[in-house]
Amino acid sequence: xxxxxxxxxxxxxxxxxxxxxxxxxxxxxxxxxxxxxxxxxxxxxxxxxxxxxxxxxxxxxxxxxxxxxxxxxxxxxxxxxxxxxxxxxxxxxxxxxxxxxxxxxxxxxxxxxxxxxxxxxxxxxxxxxxxxxxxxxxxxxxxxxxxxxxxxxxxxxxxxxxxxxxxxxxxxxxxxxxxxxxxxxxxxxxxxxxxxxxxxxxxxxxxxxxxxxxxxxxxxxxxxxxxxxxxxxxxxxxxxxxxxxxxxxxxxxxxxxxxxxxxxxxxxxxxxxxx
Amino acid sequence: xxxxxxxxxxxxxxxxxxxxxxxxxxxxxxxxxxxxxxxxxxxxxxxxxxxxxxxxxxxxxxxxxxxxxxxxxxxxxxxxxxxxxxxxxxxxxxxxxxxxxxxxxxxxxxxxxxxxxxxxxxxxxxxxxxxxxxxxxxxxxxxxxxxxxxxxxxxxxxxxxxxxxxxxxxxxxxxxxxxxxxxxxxxxxxxxxxxxxxxxxxxxxxxxxxxxxxxxxxxxxxxxxxxxxxxxxxxxxxxxxxxxxxxxxxxxxxxxxxxxxxxxxxxxxxxxxxxxxxxxxxxxxxxxxxxxxxxxxxxxxxxxxxxxxxxxxxxxxxxxxxxxxxxxxxx
Numbered sequence: 001x002x003x004x005x006x007x008x009x010x011x012x013x014x015x016x017x018x019x020x021x022x023x024x025x026x027x028x029x030x031x032x033x034x035x036x037x038x039x040x041x042x043x044x045x046x047x048x049x050x051x052x053x054x055x056x057x058x059x060x061x062x063x064x065x066x067x068x069x070x071x072x073x074x075x076x077x078x079x080x081x082x083x084x085x086x087x088x089x090x091x092x093x094x095x096x097x098x099x100x101x102x103x104x105x106x107x108x109x110x111x112x113x114x115x116x117x118x119x120x121x122x123x124x125x126x127x128x129x130x131x132x133x134x135x136x137x138x139x140x141x142x143x144x145x146x147x148x149x150x151x152x153x154x155x156x157x158x159x160x161x162x163x164x165x166x167x168x169x170x171x172x173x174x175x176x177x178x179x180x181x182x183x184x185x186x187x188x189x190x191x192x193x194x195x196x197x198x199x200x201x202x203x204x205x206x207x208x209x210x211x212x213x214x215x216x217x218x219x220x221x222x223x224x225x226x227x228x229x230x231x232x233x234x235x236x237x238x239x240x241x242x243x244x245x246x247x248x249x250x251x252x253x254x255x256x257x258x259x260x261x262x263x264x265x266x267x268x269x270x271x272x273x274x275x
Numbered sequence: 276x277x278x279x280x281x282x283x284x285x286x287x288x289x290x291x292x293x294x295x296x297x298x299x300x301x302x303x304x305x306x307x308x309x310x311x312x313x314x315x316x317x318x319x320x321x322x323x324x325x326x327x328x329x330x331x332x333x334x335x336x337x338x339x340x341x342x343x344x345x346x347x348x349x350x351x352x353x354x355x356x357x358x359x360x361x362x363x364x365x366x367x368x369x370x371x372x373x374x375x376x377x378x379x380x381x382x383x384x385x386x387x388x389x390x391x392x393x394x395x396x397x398x399x400x401x402x403x404x405x406x407x408x409x410x411x412x413x414x415x416x417x418x419x420x421x422x423x424x425x426x427x428x429x430x431x432x433x434x435x436x437x438x439x440x441x442x443x444x445x446x447x448x449x450x451x452x453x454x455x456x457x458x459x460x461x462x463x464x465x466x467x468x469x470x471x472x473x474x475x476x477x478x479x480x481x482x483x484x485x486x487x488x489x490x491x492x493x494x495x496x497x498x499x500x501x502x503x504x505x506x507x508x509x510x511x512x513x514x515x516x517x518x519x520x521x522x523x524x525x526x527x528x529x530x531x532x533x534x535x536x537x538x539x540x541x542x543x544x545x546x547x548x549x550x551x552x553x554x555x556x557x558x559x560x561x562x563x564x565x566x567x568x569x570x571x572x573x574x575x576x577x578x579x580x581x582x583x584x585x586x587x588x589x590x591x592x593x594x595x596x597x598x599x600x601x602x603x604x605x606x
Contacts, residue, residue, distance in 0.1 A: 010411045011413065017405065017420060018419040024435070025426050027442060040447065042447065042452075090329035090330075097322035097325075110595075114589070118539050119344065119564065119581035120341065121565065121568070121581075123340035123578070127336075127339070146333055153329065203431075206431060207431040207432050210565070214565075226431070226542075233549075244438070247434035247437050248434075250433070251434045255429045257429070258426075
């Protein structure tokens with residue numbers, strides 16, 4: 001369909017673009033391993049012959065990055081589990097039942113997705129203060145569950161819908177209870193969708209910077225990774241080695257997670273868009 | 276995918292008769308769109324039971340905060356009221372009056388809209404162009420581009436921001452050296468600072484558009500495209516008359532998503548321009564609201580800005596709903 005020289009040109013530009021797109025990540029990892037002298041050289045080279053772990057050491061020893069990493073992981077993990085379960089139930093309700101206000105609810109979930117969570121920082125701050133949760137990980141977990149839910153429900157709908165009605169009929173005829181159908185038949189079938197959905201709630205929680213900055217005010221032991229990274233920005237001289245090492249530590253888990261679930265993610269995206 | 280989307284309502288309707296034998300108590304024959312499951316076992320409360328956790332969480336942590344946001348925006352609420360030193364007083368539209376008479380607000384609002392529009396247009400252009408490119412190349416270069424995009428996509432906003440600032444660092448960054456710009460500072464000038472943030476935003480958000488649109492193009496049957504090119508249609512004509520209309524639903528989704536994301540950029544601006552740029556030249560509504568509320572303790576003014584943002588995005592959402600309805604999507 002397309003002539004050969006054109007395809008070759010297209011392929012070369014695709015590879016070049018891939019290099020440009022990947023370059024910031026390469027630069028991040030490279031700078032994390034560069035010794036201090038090379039980082040502070042005005043003659044920045046795209047390689048190093050003296051890789052060093054100094055920046056990582058600084059990050060983990062001076063900054064307790066391990067603890068922040070664990071905090072981030074706990075927050076994201078709790079949000080992913082809770083929102084997946086709650087969204088699964090809700091998505092089942094709106095796809096497999098017909099009831100009054102069903103459409104209204106769906107529209108509400110759609111509208112809720114569009115709410116700029118950043119605009120809710122102020123009331124959320126007072127709510128968490130009133131609940132006595134400021135400076136605790138709960139102040140990050142609770143809001144993020146709420147913010148991931150509408151999208152998760154919306155996205156899971158397609159997956160729940162895709163499970164044939166006949167299967168449900170058959171299960172009931174065989175004497176399965178509604179609960180049994182829900183957890184032993186529907187849940188495993190929808191699981192790939194849950195994974196795709198979880199990627200989004202994981203990412204948005206893992207990335208959260210605004211809430212961590214606003215709600216974890218005094219107790220830095222409850223900080224998450226994005227906040228810990230900021231410590232390396234200094235008014236006079238940024239510690240770029242530390243920033244890049246910290247960034248690497250923060251990015252790699254997400255990258256691994258992404259690569260692991262990419263197939264499901266793409267098909268999940270298809271499912272969500274289709275709807 | 277587009278195909279499945281249009282075929283789906285039909286599929287649902289054909290599934291309906293299978294369940295029609297079962298007694299469907301409530302709302303029979305609702306537009307003939309009855310589906311199975313519904314009340315088959317006479318359990319009218321079951322859906323609400325399933326929905327309860329979601330509704331409780333959303334009511335407590337979304338609806339209530341929205342109500343609070345609106346409320347605070349009508350009050351006099353600064354540090355004195357928060358600490359309980361002074362009573363909270365009702366200010367009516369006072370905060371909005373103050374906000375709207377502040378030229379900085381209008382400047383920030385304009386900057387937000389222009390910046391978001393530029394980000395959306397650039398993201399869509401890059402994403403769609405690369406999606407088309409992906410369809411023209413063999414598996415290996417395609418995989419390389421996909422992997423690179425996946426990497427950019429997976430990068431958290433904050434690390435993406437730090438890396439891009441470092442790349443453009445006047446002293447130690449490779450970009451200035453490559454372009455021979457000496458120690459030119461990108462964040463010093465308002466427009467180049469916005470441009471720098473725009474690069475980062477496009478970098479981390481084009482992959483979503485690219486992957487989604489690519490999946491959409493792949494879903495168009497190749498026979499249709501071949502028939503068109505056999506009939507002598509030009510590439511441009513094929514794109515305009517076949518691919519574009521079939522991609523419309525997907526394009527609507529990615530456009531709306533991009534508008535919503537780019538309108539509320541916070542982390543990038545905050546990190547890359549150190550909290551809104553020199554003298555606040557790079558403020559967008561989000562960062563502006565944050566600075567008002569948490570840096571200068573004017574919670575009521577910050578809330579009023581939040582309400583303005585909420586209303587703008589609500590308007591976008593309504594447009595989205597209308598577009599969906601017009602496409603005959605069934606909820």
